[in-house]
Amino acid sequence: MRAYLMREVSEMKRFRLMTILIMLFCISCSQVRAEETFAISKVSHPAIADREIKAVAANDGLRVWATINSLFVEASDGSIQTFTPENSPLSAAGNITSVAVLNNEIWVAQNSTFGGFGVCRYNSGKWETMRFPDAPGLLNNRVVCMHVDADDYLWLGHREHGVCRFVETINPSFASYKLMHFYDNSLLTVFMQLTHLWLGSSNGIVRLRTEIKSNVELNVDKWLFPEFPAREVFSICDYTDDRIIAGTSRGLAIFDGKKWSLLRKVDGIKALPVTHLQRTGSRIWLGSPVGVQIWQENQPGPLLTEADGLPSSHIKAMCIDENGNLLVGTARGAAIIINP
Secondary structure (H helix, E strand, O other), rough: OOHHHHHHHHHHHHHHHHHHHHHHHHHHHHHHHHHHOOOOOOOOOOOOOEEEEEEEEEEOOOOEEEEOOOEEEEOOOOOOEEEEEOOOOOOOOOOOEEEEEHHHHEEEEEEOEEEEEEEEEEOOOOEEOOOOOOOOOOOOOEEEEEEOOOOEEEEEEEEOOEEEEEOOOOOOEEEEOOOOOOOOOOOOEEEEEEEEEEEEEEEOOEEEEEEOOOOOHHEEEOOOOOOOOOEEEHHHEEEEEHHEEEOOOOOOOOOOOEEEEEHHHHOOOOOOOOOEEEEEEEEEEEEEEOOOEOOOOEEEEEOOOOHOOOOOOOOOEEEEEEOEEEEEEEEEHHHHHHHO
16 A cells, blocks of 8 residues: 555656656757747848838749739849839829739739729739729629639739639630629728638628638628627738638637637737738738737737838738748838748
């Protein structure tokens, strides 16, 4: 009996020691993450230095930075092009809302206080303008966001009515999806997850299941406040285990396939409101008017601000380039967080 009790005590001591070691390891890892540093390089070219960056896109060896009504394009060979209302169809009276790069083509959307200007695309030295009602399938000219999905389809989100997808044929056209939700609310962002098209709005989030061939409204699921934990959805991206994450005014909303949960300020989310999201591996980058923050599976990271080397803490646009670098557009210039 005494030997048995001694073994029990020994096992308890071993268990306590292992617990302490695991706790110390976790604290050590936490400290490493907190001390993690990132190489931030400002883009010093005078065309965009100290200027508000409205949008950014990268693909096919190109980086495209947009100011209010101009483009600054960097190619992988080091060459640079700039497009302004003087040498392109860009309107001096319009604000660029979104840019995209697809198949070596540059796409640009512009809006103004009074309406939209449709979209323009640039390829091999030539510009083409597509506007409603002349462009078949384009819902209207108020295009507020563009998204290139994993299958290289270009999706255009309209402020009203819904979305359309560009179809490259002899006569270019758009496959349109009108949704009743967007006759009463404003569309803010678009993201394609496999065959599910997620649409962020001024009143909750909408899912269009594009794999179902029937009346569009029968394919639509929507979550409104308070079932969805916020009203505005500014940004959307995917995450591991087929989850969807949405950036909102209240924090980071996470959908596990059945229900939504919310990570807030008390959970360590400092980048509020979460206006931009980008994913690199298991990391999610949160852009906001107060800086850029890293989030990784319930482990909030540091908030990067002007004090860390960003041109401004007010983040206006973000994207990931082909080398894994995070391109950051701010209210006072552009920066690159090198392969974070």
